[in-house]
Amino acid sequence: MTLTNKVILVTGAASGMGKACVMKLAQMGGKVYACDRNTMGLNDFQVFENVITKQLDVSSSDQCQAVVDQVIRDQGHIDGLVNFAGVIKRTGVLDCTDEEFDYVMKINTYGCFYMLRAAAKVMVKAGKGSIVNVSSIWSDIGASGVIAYCASKGAVSQLTRSAALDLAGTGVRVNEIRPGETNTAMLASERKGRFTQEDIENKLKEIAASIPEKRLASPSEMADAAIFLLSDQSSYMQGSHITVDGGYSAQ
Ligand SMILES: NC(=O)c1ccc[n+]([C@@H]2O[C@H](COP(=O)([O-])OP(=O)(O)OC[C@H]3O[C@@H](n4cnc5c(N)ncnc54)[C@H](O)[C@@H]3O)[C@@H](O)[C@H]2O)c1
Secondary structure, eight states: OOOTTOEEEEESTTSHHHHHHHHHHHHTTOEEEEEESOSGGGGGGGGOTTEEEEEOOTTOHHHHHHHHHHHHHHHSOOOEEEEOOOOOOOOOTTTOOHHHHHHHIIIIIIHHHHHHHHHHHHHHHHTOEEEEEEOOGGGTSOOTTOHHHHHHHHHHHHHHHHHHHHHTTTTEEEEEEEEOSBSSHHHHTTTBTTBOHHHHHHHHHHHHHTSTTSSOBOHHHHHHHHHHHHSGGGTTOOSOEEEESTTGGGO
């Protein structure tokens, strides 16, 4: 893949899939802006001269615009954006509070929109760019006990399609990866405190057993799919998605 010297912005870069993606892009010679609200998790990138870390809360439209403006001031253009930043709340229709619903939507959906819009404007001017949104298998299939998360990711899929149609013919592409169950902090998050460590480990084994491939995905496998969508190898993909779920949604 030819991503050497490409300027790529990655959100949610401090953990899981985002971190794996930044590591790979850095090793491929990209100029990577690794953004996250959690700056501690960005320290691991200090070893890379070609990774610039930025504190960013994607639920703030102003901060999203500011980070894109900064990259333009520094580099003159942006070749790629991957929207990995995301959160989950494990509550269903009967117990999800207004605050929980707003919190998840604000980060997963609004955050994706703010970054997508800001990056698309500068990419359209340059006549090139690739934007990769990160939804979930739950953007298409319902799941119980995670109502805000499912709604937020369904909206990300529609953001992808709509933006792709708005931008088709401009040189800017918008696509999406739909990860299945992936071994990151998110899988255990919101279970801690409510369940014992042993219960959580048993739950993760149960999840792995429910997948045709009989294992969780690694964050690196999601990074590979995102990198393919960033690259020119996916040049005819527009408004589309790649499901990476070990066969789960094929059942
Ligand atoms: N892990 C899974 O099984 C799974 C499955 C499907 C989809 N996803 C999606 O993949 C993406 C990456 O998740 P992950 O599994 O790597 O989770 P993760 O928890 O390891 O990483 C998520 C990152 O997003 C950051 N983040 C959260 N809120 C933010 C905000 N407001 N501004 C900036 N950064 C913020 C966190 O600090 C964290 O570094 C998410 O969008 C998630 O919804 C995950």
